Every structure is written in C-alpha cells, then in structure tokens.
Amino acid sequence: MCGEDPMALNVDHLLRTAATLEQALKAIDHLERRDDVMFDLYRNAAIKSFELSLETADKLLRKALKAYGGAPRAVDALVFNDVLRHAGKHGLMDALTVERWLRYRANHNNTAHDYGEGFANETLKLLPQYLSDVRALAPALQAVFDASA
Template identity: 80%
Template sequence: MTLNVDHLLRTADTLEQALLAIERHPSRDDVLFDLYRNAAIKSFELSLETAGKLLRKALKAYTGSPREVDRLVFNDVLRHAGKHGVLDAAGVERWLAYRANRNNTAHDYGAGFANETLALLPQYLRDVRQLAQTLQAVFDASA
C-alpha cells in the first residue's frame, strides 16, 4: 500500500497563504479580508477531509480488517490514530476540536463564527504538517 501526502501538504500551503494574506489585509471591513478568510476556511475544510482519508489508510496498516476501519466515523478514526500512536493524546483532542469546528462551519455562515475558526488555524496548520510527516513515516516504515 502506498501513501502520498502531497495533496495534504498542498492544502496546508494554500491555508498558509490565505492566513498570510489576512495578515496583509487585517481590516475586517475590507472585502479582501472576507475573501482570504473564506479561502482559509475552505482550505481548512478540504485539508481536514484529506487528513481523515489518509488517517483511514494509515490505520489499515494496524488492523487485520480494513473494512472495520472503513466503518469508523471520523472521530473514531482520530481516537484510533491516538491508540496506535499516529497522534498523541493532546493531538487527538485538538483534532477532535478541529472536526467539531468544521462540522459547525458547514451549518453556520456567520462572520462571527468564521472569525472564531480563524483563531484555530495557526495551530491547525502546524498540526496538519506534522500529521503529514507522521503519516509518511508510518507508510515508509511499513513498506
């Protein structure tokens, strides 16, 4: 089984560029702030979904039943990643919070909630890059 984290890292790069653009346009009355905030949130959502798919793939290396992994809901995928050392305990909690936030972004389109999401993104960016390295190491070791 092979793993390619390039797409995950590309979504992280896109998120980083959106966050940097927000720093250059900090006025919340500026339409460019809204544009870059929306790009950052969309990059967050896309990278979170990509991370989930890659975590599922990684967890299959730890179990004799890939179908069992396929049946896990996203939060259980995160918990199993912690159980197998792909994420540490604090990381599992942060990823659960990211997922909860993402679920809320799908239903709450208000600027207040979007700005709340922005506060999570710098730590998320560090976590997604670390996860990409960890996932690649898991697959390199099992190859």
C-alpha cells in the same frame, strides 16, 4: 495498485492544502482593514483550505490505520472521531493533539451549518494551531506509508 487513490501512499495533497491555508492566513495578516472584500476572500479561502485538509487527513488516517492491520471495512465504518482516537492509540498523535483534532472536527461540522461571519472569524482563531498540527501529522503518516510500502 490499479484503481487506487493517487494519494494512497503519500501526504503531498495534505501538505498542499496546508500550504494554501498558510498563504491565506498570511494574506489576512497583511491586510490593513478587516471590513473589506479581500478579508472575506482570504478568510473564505482559509476556511475552505481547512475543510479540504481535514477531509484529506481523514482519508490518510484511515489508510494509515489499515496499514497497522486494521480490517479495511471496519476502518471505513469508523466515524472520524474514532479514527482520531485510533490514531492516538497507534502513536500518530499524542492525547492533547487528539483532543485538538476533535475540536477541529467539531468546528468543521459546525461550518457546514453556520455560515455566519462571527463563526467564520472564530474558525480563523483555530487555524494557526491547526496548521501546525497538520504539518506535524504529515511526516508521521508518511512514515507509516513508507514502512508499509
């Protein structure tokens, strides 16, 4: 697989971004005050980890859809919301999980345009469930990659 993306057939990078997110959330939970710079630092780290893991999940889901026989160019042309819907059709996530991922994606799109503190704090509320969903998705993706190897 010369020239192939190094995360082509594994979820290690996705799990690494999830671990980073988890550590940022734990650090926030241990802070006594939310009005100091350490809160801002950990909140920003959590949001960045969320963004990175969402982008990684997008790439991995596309690879999984191709493993199901999706035409590579057609899969590449899908918007992420359609990638999520196709993932649901292939059993990588159930309908409720697809809906949550659609909310995560909408939130991610908003973080690119709204850097306000209120919005960042709203994003934090999504992250514990998101972390759980990422960790549930990883083995489902890995199973697809292992089956197609």
